[in-house]
Amino acid sequence: xxxxxxxxxMHPVHSDxxxxxxxxxxxxxxxxxxxxxxxxxxxxxxxxxxxxxLRDHIGKIRDSYGRLANELxxxxxxxxxxxxxxxxxxxxxxxxxxxxxxxx
Numbered sequence: 001x002x003x004x005x006x007x008x009x010m011h012p013v014h015s016d017x018x019x020x021x022x023x024x025x026x027x028x029x030x031x032x033x034x035x036x037x038x039x040x041x042x043x044x045x046x047x048x049x050x051x052x053x054l055r056d057h058i059g060k061i062r063d064s065y066g067r068l069a070n071e072l073x074x075x076x077x078x079x080x081x082x083x084x085x086x087x088x089x090x091x092x093x094x095x096x097x098x099x100x101x102x103x104x
Contacts, residue, residue, distance in 0.1 A: 014022065
């Protein structure tokens with residue numbers, strides 16, 4: 001006896017009905033895998049679209065904060081200039097209080 005025929009457990013012989021059932025089960029498994037792959041591809045496409053939308057949204061937020069920061073810096077510069085102008089205009093206007101003699 002050769003090794004192939006010595007151990008029937010190694011190479012089981014199936015009837016035609018068993019072979020057909022195995023083939024049908026394999027075909028159903030393949031169909032499920034293909035359907036699952038299609039579902040995952042659709043999910044991936046939806047996630048990629050969501051990521052693109054979020055990137056766009058983040059870009060708009062970043063631009064908005066950049067404009068706000070520039071506006072704030074301009075306003076701070078304006079306040080500094082106005083403060084400096086006011087100081088220069090009032091530099092010679094120092095008031096001295098008259099003191100009254102105590103006890104007199």
